[in-house]
Amino acid sequence: MAESGVTSGSGSEELTPARIVEELDKFIIGQSDAKRAVAVALRNRYRRRMLPEDLRDEVIPKNILMIGPTGVGKSEIARRLAALTSAPFIKIEATKFTEVGYVGRDVDSVVRDLVQTAYRLVEAEKLEAVAAEARERAIDRIVDIMQPSGRSSETHEHQPTTPFSMTLGSIFGGATQPIKPPSDEDTGDDQKQAERRVRIRKRLREQVAAGLKDDEKIVIEVEHTQTPSLQVFSPQGMEEMAMDLQSTLGNLMPGRRKQRTLTVREARELLQQEEARSLVDRDAIVREAVHRTEQDGIIFIDEIDKIAGREGGHGPDVSREGVQRDLLPIIEGSTVTTKYGSVRTDHVLFICAGAFNISRPSDLIPELQGRLPIRVELQSLGEEDFRRILTEPRNALTKQYSALLATEGLVVTFTEDAINELSGICAQVNQQSENIGARRLHTIMERLLEEVSFDAPDLEDTTVVVDAAYVRERLQGIAGDSDLSRYIL
Numbered sequence: 001m002a003e004s005g006v007t008s009g010s011g012s013e014e015l016t017p018a019r020i021v022e023e024l025d026k027f028i029i030g031q032s033d034a035k036r037a038v039a040v041a042l043r044n045r046y047r048r049r050m051l052p053e054d055l056r057d058e059v060i061p062k063n064i065l066m067i068g069p070t071g072v073g074k075s076e077i078a079r080r081l082a083a084l085t086s087a088p089f090i091k092i093e094a095t096k097f098t099e100v101g102y103v104g105r106d107v108d109s110v111v112r113d114l115v116q117t118a119y120r121l122v123e124a125e126k127l128e129a130v131a132a133e134a135r136e137r138a139i140d141r142i143v144d145i146m147q148p149s150g151r152s153s154e155t156h157e158h159q160p161t162t163p164f165s166m167t168l169g170s171i172f173g174g175a176t177q178p179i180k181p182p183s184d185e186d187t188g189d190d191q192k193q194a195e196r197r198v199r200i201r202k203r204l205r206e207q208v209a210a211g212l213k214d215d216e217k218i219v220i221e222v223e224h225t226q227t228p229s230l231q232v233f234s235p236q237g238m239e240e241m242a243m244d245l246q247s248t249l250g251n252l253m254p255g256r257r258k259q260r261t262l263t264v265r266e267a268r269e270l271l272q273q274e275e276a277r278s279l280v281d282r283d284a285i286v287r288e289a290v291h292r293t294e295q296d297g298i299i300f301i302d303e304i305d306k307i308a309g310r311e312g313g314h315g316p317d318v319s320r321e322g323v324q325r326d327l328l329p330i331i332e333g334s335t336v337t338t339k340y341g342s343v344r345t346d347h348v349l350f351i352c353a354g355a356f357n358i359s360r361p362s363d364l365i366p367e368l369q370g371r372l373p374i375r376v377e378l379q380s381l382g383e384e385d386f387r388r389i390l391t392e393p394r395n396a397l398t399k400q401y402s403a404l405l406a407t408e409g410l411v412v413t414f415t416e417d418a419i420n421e422l423s424g425i426c427a428q429v430n431q432q433s434e435n436i437g438a439r440r441l442h443t444i445m446e447r448l449l450e451e452v453s454f455d456a457p458d459l460e461d462t463t464v465v466v467d468a469a470y471v472r473e474r475l476q477g478i479a480g481d482s483d484l485s486r487y488i489l
Contacts, residue, residue: 015084017043027080027395028073029388034376037064038081041349041374045296048347060346063331063371065304065361066353068378071437074353078300086125087296088118088289094307094352097323107326111336114297115343119289123280130279131272138271142264143205145218147197214265221257222270286340297348301327305354308363324365331371381437386423389438390414397445405452409460412452417468422448425475448474 020039021032028035041062048059066074075091082089090113097107127134207213262270307320330336333346352372361369381389390398398414405412426440448471452464 015042015046020081020084023084024077024080027393028076029385029392030381031068031073031077031378034066034068034073034077034378037374037376038077038351042081042085045347045349049295057346060333061349062374063350064352064374064376065372066351066376066378067356067361068353069355069357069380069435069437071435071439072378072381073438074378075300075302078298078351078353082298085296086121087298088114088121088293089298089300090114090117091300091302093303094301094323094327094354095303097326107323107330108336110299110301111293111330111343111345111348112338114299114348115289115293115338115340118293118297119285119340122285122288122292126280126285127276130276134272134276134279135268137275138268139205139208141220141271141275142208142218142267143201145220146208146213146216147201147204208264208268211265214263214268216264217261218264218267219259219261220267220271221259223257223274290340290343293348294344295347297345299348299350301350301352303354304352304364305356305359305361308354308356308359308361321365324368328367328371331368380435383423383427386426386438386441387419389441390419390422397441401445401449405449405456405464408456409462410452410456411463412449413463413465415465415467418466418471421468421471422475425471444475 017036017039020042021035024035024039041064044059044062048056051059066077068074079089079091081087090110092110092113097110204213260270307323330345331350333344335342335344337343350372361375390396398419402412402414422441422444426444429444430436430440448466451474452459
């Protein structure tokens with residue numbers, strides 16, 4: 001998220017529609033209409049929070065239907081949008097769900113998945129916030145193991161003697177003679193020893209904190225919990241019920257401790273995680289996770305066109321229309337029971353997408369069409385788009401492959417004519433076979449650099465220049481054979 005230029009701590013007021021589009025432009029080429037639509041939808045969330053409370057709940061999110069072929073950026077737009085605000089986000093495929101009564105997952109599980117994602121997101125933030133304190137506590141525990149303070153023995157030695165304690169001592173075979181009270185001379189010696197121990201512990205703590213003791217082995221006690229695996233069968237929410245029973249039994253069973261021999265480096269990391277978990281408030285994490293799910297959650301439903309069936313009467317059409325009807329209450333706004341409590345979906349933003357190359361948006365049932373008021377059509381990608389995709393985005397494929405091979409000491413550079421050749425071949429193969437958009441670039445780049453990637457460990461301190469001639473040598477024969485390119489590219 002930091003790479004996008006807007007960190008999770010950035011206020012929503014900074015994310016103007018123009019700024020959102022600007023951030024999306026860093027990773028996604030073209031599709032300005034879709035970017036503007038999602039930018040406005042995200043900004044409307046900030047505007048809604050500024051409204052009076054009595055009006056705030058009346059403003060519902062304007063869900064979006066993206067229409068366009070595969071590989072043009074539909075999923076990437078939604079994913080980057082969620083990353084800008086650290087919003088809980090999940091992507092699902094409509095074909096994973098079936099009407100209740102058929103084999104498959106029920107649609108409520110998408111909300112349970114979303115709140116689980118929100119929980120992990122909030123938990124990571126809370127753990128990061130206490131990381132510094134947890135590290136100090138972990139260091140203290142390591143120092144206690146390596147250099148015990150000795151307070152317990154001192155306390156025992158200087159316990160006052162009473163008739164009751166003497167009686168117990170005689171019963172259990174202990175000392176029957178009263179312990180001699182410490183003299184001034186003993187007290188002085190003890191004070192010097194205590195001061196010496198403090199100095200030693202301080203020096204040891206500084207060494208552990210600085211990493212000077214990282215390779216030494218120590219024995220530590222860590223939590224060891226093992227919950228039995230359960231499988232519970234029920235008409236709906238099978239996965240949720242299994243998780244609930246597992247967590248309940250896990251809480252009833254006391255956590256066991258086990259000893260492990262680790263290096264100080266490993267022990268510090270393990271103990272820091274344990275201390276961090278003890279510092280965070282789990283109830284606060286749950287409340288925040290539910291709040292973020294309800295107010296900021298984004299659910300991306302892909303392949304919505306695959307369930308665009310209308311009144312088939314029998315066979316798979318019944319199931320497809322049933323899924324649409326099951327989705328209706330979730331998108332419109334309903335309450336779903338999760339392991340973290342009840343979650344309302346009234347203000348969750350739904351972004352649906354589909355190619356609609358066989359069916360049409362009008363094939364969706366009218367009620368579902370009405371829940372997707374904003375429709376944007378994404379354009380197919382051409383040769384110029386591929387050229388820009390290869391070079392402009394921060395995560396451009398040419399930059400990725402150059403960085404990957406640089407780890408082997410290999411310098412790979414792409415000339416401008418090589419980029420033009422790659423773009424032309426990608427457009428040509430998409431025309432000759434199935435048009436899979438920018439995803440075609442991944443298969444082409446893998447084929448192009450297959451030999452270099454294989455030999456890279458033996459080509460250290462070597463420079464490879466990928467020019468148009470190199471591209472044609474590696475790809476032209478394959479791209480020219482439409483039958484062969486169907487299977488390879």
